[in-house]
Amino acid sequence: MKKKTKIGLIGALGATTSALLYSSVYFYKQAVKKTEQPVEYDYDPIKVVANDPWEKEKLWYQTTPRKILMIQSSDALNLSALFIEHTTPTKKVAILAHGYSGNNREMAPFASLFHELGFHILLPDARGHGESDGNYIGFGWPERKDYLIWIRKMIERFGTDCEIVLYGISMGGATVLNVSGEGLPDNVKAVVEDCGYSSVAKELAYQIKAMYKLPAYPFIPLTSLLTKLKVGYSFEEAAPEEQVKKSTTPTLFPTCSQVIFIKNNQYLIIIRLRFEKIMVYKHSK
DSSP states (O other): OOOHHHHHHHHHHHHHHHHHHHHHHHHHHHTTBBBBSOOSSSSSSSSSSSSSSHHHHHHHHHHHEEEEHHHHTTOEEEEEEEEOOOSSSOOEEEEEEEEEEEEGGHHHHHHHHHHHHOEEEEEEOTTSSTTOOOOOOOTTTTTTHHHHHHHHHHHHHTTTOOEEEEEEEEEHHHHHHHHTOOOOOEEEEEEEEEEEOOHHHHHHHHHHHHHHHOOTTTTHHHHHHHHOOOHHHTTTOOOHHHHHHOOOEEEEEOOOOOOOOHHHHHHHHHHOOOOOOOOOOOOOO
């Protein structure tokens, strides 16, 4: 092989490697790393807007007293939650998990619904979100350990006979599924997963194709490796579908046919992994 050809091949290989490394860093910053600037939302999740279907629930939330509770994670992060104590003595607690890049305020309408059912309400901010510490987003994987601490805190507060329901939407849905595979105490009576995903790797593969017109390989594996090196988890291990296999907790999977950022086939895979009987209800618009 001629010297010029060798130099050209080496140069091309170097350029390709640099491009792949740059891409993995870019996607890590976009998807995983917490932005250093405060996130400015286009809407206030508790503000009532015109023709708001959640008007009643938001007004309830605005006028309902809330307390701040804190825990420390196993890796020494200070994690925050809002707590709404029911005015009627009860042993029922609902722990509500918000979605990607959101905060506990976006769960206000669901807090109202559970309050009407007679539950105390705990609204955690996930690590890297809201008032909680953390410089990265865990997509519900490291958060599963955080929720075990919140569960213990509720049991300490309301006694060993309290009854707990976990509800999560989007990333929060994946979070509660991950929690369900961790050998929960008998106090956790049910899990409700609303529009989550079966695997972080699969979800991000879908996103990179939808948003950037790029294939999953090699970008997702490289970004996953970088995530593992920097913050300690990989996209492949963050798989709610695997956690559901270990779960013995009754679980409800409400969903709809038109969900942004969620692939319905992932949703169906999760259900079939664990349950023999599936009931599907169609609701007309």
